[in-house]
Every structure is written in structure tokens, then in C-alpha cells.
Amino acid sequence: MTKGTVQGVIANMVTLKVDGPVKQGEICYIETGGDRLMSEVIKVIGADVYVQVFESTRGLKVGAPAEFTGHMLEVQLAPGMLSKNFDGLQNDLDKMEGVFLKRGQYTDPLDRERLWDFEPLAKVGDTVQASDWLGKVEENSQPLKIMVPFQMEGTAKVKSIVAAGQYKVDDTIAVLTLENGDELKVNMIQHWPVKFAMTNYKQKPRPFKLLETGVRTIDTFNPIVEGGTGFIPGPFGTGKTVLQHAISKQAEADIVIIAACGERANEVVEIFTEFPELVDPHTGRKLMERTIIIANTSNMPVAAREASVYTAMTMAEYYRSMGLRVLLMADSTSRWAQALREMSNRMEELPGPDAFPMDLGALVANFYGRAGYVYLNNGEVGSITFIGTVSPAGGNLKEPVTENTKKVARCFYALEQERADKKRYPAVNPIDSYSKYLEYPEFAEYISKKLGDQWINKVLDLKTRMQRGKEIAEQINILGDDGVPVDYHETFWKSEVIDFVLLQQDAFDEVDAVSSLERQEEIMDVVTEICEHDFQFSNFLDVIDYFKKLINLCKQMNYSQFKSEQYEDYKRQIRETLEGM
């Protein structure tokens, strides 16, 4: 293997002189004071190799030795990863010793001793290609597949496969005969370089299936689909994290991967404190069982931050190859972009807008492109739904990360300071936000089967009413309450009904936090009925009083257990109040 020696150090960028070939992105370990520091090649000029070190370089001296590994940054993929907490380089955080993270401490992401109940799916003599399913094991009641190595080229024949029974991840479970006659022993572990997308599927059609999140402003107003992409930009304090957590708790996915990328450690703590207690509303099992956390919190080494989102995406692709529905959340992609900027700055590259590297847009686009709904080679389907948050500097959406993300993400959930100030949560701006999927005929067809063929029209009608309500609010501000006709007030308050009853949702209330699709349908009916009702008010004060009362009743309905006596009672009161007019 190639060896190198340290020539220079600036923060976490180190230059090495090397004695042999190296490849771009190759991993090497630099030795200093008994620690081995993992690093990644980012630039080569002659025999000078620039690496970014994933750890603190304190005390590193010129002349320190480095050893190259021959491979790029890769992850190991096998059963046993669910409900684990990894760092950005896939070290198992729970296996680390001590309260503080020690430099140069790397732990095995896998559990080598655990036995898995393996059941073969392939037979001797079967012709297989990369990623085909050889067998299955069950982890936390998720059916996981053991697959033909992702990197295998061409086809192979199954020479032998073990019988059903208990095996460890390192045990050989099958032997394949390759096209050239060589034999390949297969165990349960896959290796994959994180920066490369897995394309081990037959086709990636346009996604169309609603992904239920239980958040009304998403499901009803701007739905995201299985295999879709979305992003949530917002100034700090507008509830990005609360919204993300709500989605990851409630979404109808088989596996949820949360990449905490340069964010607060306490937010990660919140996840692994609460998720083991919380129940998945769809399966009744503990949420933690389907969750993987990739934590590169803001105080962890910057270079590993970039790696963390790729590690998370690669894991998601692994589960998608098994025909599972994966939800990947990254909070926040801006921190990743900033990590790129720090490095580009140290390498003295010419800066792009706001000092970000010029290829930022391409990197973001490639990353979002790895999500999607796919038909696997065996006809099964799998999906990765990706939702990233963006933390725009100064809350200004005209900045490179937001703009580049907007070009590629299909759903846009704009969190707004003004709404947050008014405690109108979730603070998703109902007018600026959008879901491109509402325009997909594939989605329209799917949703009309599920919720009736008028659903999308109803949604669009409510959107128009919100827009109209906003315009009128501005006019009232300029002309005064008396300066506009009474029916303007009525239109405005109808939009307030949509806002208060449908869009606003209390993430901390036991009942209101999650709305099932069935419940959202009923809320939609109530709200539509109110909006379509023709009132005859003579005075704007009556309008205000009447709608406040109505909104209060609707909110009480939202706080009541679905279909409970109390719920039906409020529903009846709403109807009576409506008929009374």
C-alpha cells in the first residue's frame, strides 16, 4: 500500500508526500501521538496529496507517517443496524468508551456475534445478478434481504446456498459461480463507497403514492409521495426541527434514517430518548425499532459532516434494494454546504456565490437525485423519500443553498418567521409552499381512488381561498375594517378557518399531533362546508364574533379523540352553528 508523510497542516487540511499511487477520495490514516486519524484525499498535485482529516489535528507534526487503504470512504451494510446510533463515518457511538469522544477511536458498525434466522430465497442453479435476493432474515420485524454483492459484475450461478438456520453476518451463506468460472463466497455484509449512487434497480418511474405524515399542512395541502423529495427552509426558531421530528415519528415508512448533520446534540438526544417510548402509529411497534440515527452534531469534526449525509443515503439505498420504503431526513443540508465551503476555502479555490464552492449546485442535485421510487430487478418496489432542511443565512431564501435545492426538490415547505411569531404552527407558509406532485397525473389518479375524484379540486379551492384571504387582510390593513364591504370580512374569516382548523396543528398535543388520513378527510369536509356556506351578515363585528366561535368549536374538535363522543358532539355543534345562520 502507498505510504505518505505529513508536509503541512492548516486546521483539518493536511498535505502529504506520497511514495506511490493514490486515488481521489481514497482513505488514509495519519499517525500522531499513538492516534490514527482517518482522512480522505481531496486534491492531488504531483506527489503532494491534500487530505481532509476527520478529526482534530492538534499536535500533528511534519514527518508524521500516513498509510493509504486503497479504498474510498465506504460503509458496511448488514442486518443489525436498525435502532443504532452511528457517527458520520458509521462508527457505532454506543460502543465507544467514556463520556468524551476520543480522537482516533473507531468502532465496528456491525454486531459480529449476533445470530440471525436465515431463510434462503434463491436455489442452487439460479442465475443471479448484483443485488438479487439470496435469502432473508428478520430484524425488528422488518424483512431484510441478503443480497448478491452490489459490486458483482454480470451474472452468476448459485453453486450452493445454506439451509435455513442461524448464522452470523460473517458466515458464508452462499457460493456463486461467476461468468469467468471463479467462485465467490457471499456473506451477509455489503460494502459500498458512499459517494456513489446505487443504481441496482430496473426503472425509476415518477413517484405517485401518497406518503402519509399525519401533518395536515403536508398531507392535505402539499402532499409528499413515496420516493419523493422535499425541503424545509426556514429561519431559526420557526420550527424546522419540530416539523422534521413530527414527520419522522408519524410517516408511513418501513425504515426512517435521520441524519443529524451539524445540528444540536440535544436534538439527537431527544430522538433516542423519546423514540424508544413512542409507538409507530402504523404498526404499533416502538418507533426506535425502525429508526437509524446518523449523528454528526455541530461540535463533531467538520469533515465528517459531509460524510454523514452520504453515509445516511447509502444506508437508505441498501434498504431500498430490499423493497422497503425508506424515509431519509437530513437536518440540515446547509451545514453540509458550509463544511464544503470551509474546505474549499482552505484549498484556496476560487469561491462561488457567498464563498460556497462553484459545484455546490451539482452536488446538491446529485444528492437529491439518489432518492426515488424504483422497480427492482425482481419486479418489487422500494423507495427513498428524502426531506432535507435548509438553514438560510439571515432567513433570506435568496442564498445559494436554498436556490440550488429549490431547483431539485419537488416539495417546498417554506417556514415563515411571521407565522412563527404569531405562534401559528407549523409555520409553513400556505401560499408560497408547494408540492409539484399535485400536478402529477399519476398522483391525481392515485389520490382520487383513495379520497374521491374531487379531492384535488377541493385542495386547490382552499389554496385559492387562502390567497384571497391574504389579499383582503392587506386591504383591511390599508382601508380599515369599515373601508371594505362586509362580505370581504366573511371571505377573510373563511381563510382563517382553513388556517386555524386545517393548517395549524399542535405538535405537542397528544391527539392533535397526528391526523390520520381519514380524519383529515373529515376536517376537509367540515372546512369546505364552512367555506361554501353562504352567510348573510349585516355587520363586520358579527362576522368576527361568529367565526371566532366557530373556530373555537373546530379547535375543540381537533383536540378530541377521533370518533369519540366528545368529537361527534363538537361536530354536531359546528353543524348547528352553521345551520343557525
Next chain:
Amino acid sequence: MATAFQKVYTKISQITKATCSLKATGVGYDELATINGKLAQVVKIAGDDVTLQVFEGTGGIPTNAEVVFLGKAPSLKVSDQLAGRFFNAYGHPIDGGPEIEGKDVEIGGPSVNPVRRRQPSELIATGIAGIDLNNTLVSGQKIPFFADPDQPFNEVMAMVALRAKADKIILGGMGMTNDDYYFFRNTFSNAGALDRIISFMNTTEDPAVERLLIPDMALTAAEYFAVEKHEKVLVLLTDMTSYADSLSIVSNRMDQIPSKDSMPGSLYSDLAKIYEKAVQFPEEAGGGSITIIAVTTLSGGDITHAVPDNTGYITEGQLYLRRDSDIGKVIVDPFRSLSRLKQLVAGKKTRKDHSQVMNAAIRLYSDAANAKTKLENGFDLTDYDNRCLDFAKEYGKRLLAIDVDLDTTEMLDVTWQLFQKYFKLEEVNIKRELTDQYWKNN
């Protein structure tokens, strides 16, 4: 100065306002050195060219100055003797007392493994309703005051520090005026709390670059008491904007490309490294905690500037002070202030109506703000508008003002009183279950 093993260099090849470069070998990154007795730190190594950042500035350094490398990163001697003492940015006493004896610990040490943290859940009571009621603080939290330089943030912070029952209070002063330094010293001393206080001071009279050491010094001391002594430690950092200004000075002198507002591109990571030291340890690790309350001064209330902006993304909320001309008092602004951890204690460690009452009050306060705009634009006010305005005035005086000192149950009772005084039941929009219990003349 140099011991027998240390090599002395006497040929400096380059001097800028903040850095010196020379040819040297066997030097470690981040290592300390002295240049004619002035402390400096290695910031760049390229072959045998070493660049040193001189904390005091390079004024008076000759090209033949004596450079000695100390073989270690900046460090602090930690022990119980720290309590009650005042230090400069290098951890040397400035109160005339003896040097500290204890374990020498490198500052800016590694971060806590996230899985070894515990979720913060202990309420820090301050008696100020703008904080306890609307933006409850929790031990292990990190939160700054966003304030213009003329606002009384140091006074509020000192009050919070004294009321919060912390075992140790560590004050990190960066670019603090001498007057403010004495203010803290006298306030703590008058309260009889001096034995719980440890201060690291960089005043406006000291070199600006020295400030960069203050937060790490303060937090190294904090980690000693929280980890080894299992204490509840409160760290006060004022003013973090001065800290960031020093960062930009250094990065500028090192020819780095500036990003937004001439701040270095690494500002987010630099600030996060400090704030993320806030932690709650689990019982099995002794149950100690580090809570950070900081000050970020704003220029003309502009929170889009890189320093407050990056801070907001790192910290768990922010507190705004504002002078309310209607009541003539400084209040904690209920709109823009936020404690992200409040839901961990609100309604759990406090009465169960806490969250709903808080939200309803703020909603009504915001209606009052709308009514005020209407009034200013010369429109007629409705009866509801007038009631909102009256409510807002009394709410501001009795709860939001920083001179309030109540416990949370009293705060909630006062709010219910105000609701009933000014509003109808359906106007407050609170869950029936709670109004049944607390709306008295129901």
C-alpha cells in the same frame, strides 16, 4: 525561559499585525510558543515554515526575537482552588491571589459523545415571567440574549445567575468594559456568592485576540466541576459578538476568503464548538450539567448579521430584551424570544396548563399589537381591540417586565386572572378541560 530540551529559534522571517512566521522543525499543530515572552500559537505548518498567531499582537517583536515552542496546546490548571477567583485569558490570576495548583488540562478538548448525554429536564427558575413562563430555561441548555449594546443584558444576566440555583457560576468576559467587570464583581460579592464564582476576563483594555481563549478557558473549568465534581455549572459568556470580531481579525490576517459580513467561513463551527459544551450528564456519570447563557450584541437590532444568525441556529433559543414604551419598562419580548427546550419542562415540571396558557396569552398579545397598528393608522378600534390593548398593558407590567419575581404557579394564576378580566371564554381558545378547571366564574 527555555529549558534544556527546548530548541530556541531567533530568526523570524515574516511579521504581520497578528502573526509571525519562521523556519522550525518538530512543531505540532495548535502548539503554544513564546516570542520574547509573548504567548503565541501555531496556526499553519507548511514544510518547515511555521506560522504563529501572537495573542497580544506583534507590536515590538523584532526579527531576532527568541522563539520557544512549549510542546503543548493552551491549557488550564483545574482544581477546587479555582472557586472564587478571577483570571485573565491565559488562566493566570488577576486578583492578586496565588497561582492555582491542580491538573493541567488542555483547553478546547473533545466533545461529549451524544449517546452519553441525557435529555435536559430540570427547570431553571429565574422568577422573571418573560423567561419562566414564556421561555422556560432548562439545565444543560445554551441560550443567548440578543440585545443592543444599550440594553441592560448584563444586569439581567447577573440576576438570572444569582437566582438560578447553580453550584458554580463561571463568567467569561470578552471585550467587557472595566465598568461592567466591576458591576459583576460587586453584584456577586454583595450577594455573598463570590465563593461560587469563577471569572475569566478580557476587558476592552486587553488585546482583542486574547479573547479567543476565554470561552475555552471558562468551559474547561466548567467541565472540571460538572464531570469530576458532578456539579450544576452555569457559564455566562458576554459578549460573543466581540469573540466573533476577534475571529474575523485573525482570519483576515491569515488571508482567508471571508464569507458573509466579513466573518470567516468557519464561524458556524467555531461558535458551535463553544455552545455545544452545554450538556446534561446522566445519573451514572454523576448528573452534573453545564448551562450556557451568553450575550450576542446586535447592531441596530439586526439579527440577519452573520453572528446572531449563526448563533440562532446553534443555540436552543434566544431571549430578546425590548423597552416597552407603553409601560416604560424593559421586557422580555414574547414574540421573538424562544426557548427550544421549554416543552421538556412546561406542563411536566410546572402546572399542566402552562403551555396552553402561555400560547393563548401570546396570541392575544399579538392581537394587541395588530390593534396598535390599526390605532396608529388612524382606524377605529373594535371593543375586542380595546380589550386586547388593555390586556397587553397589564400583561406587560405584571408579567413581561424584567423586574418581576414570581414562581411559575403564580405567573399562571395571574394570566388566568387577566384572561377573565378582559376576555370571553371562547376568545382565549384554550382546551375545554383546562378552562373547566381554571376559568373561575364559569
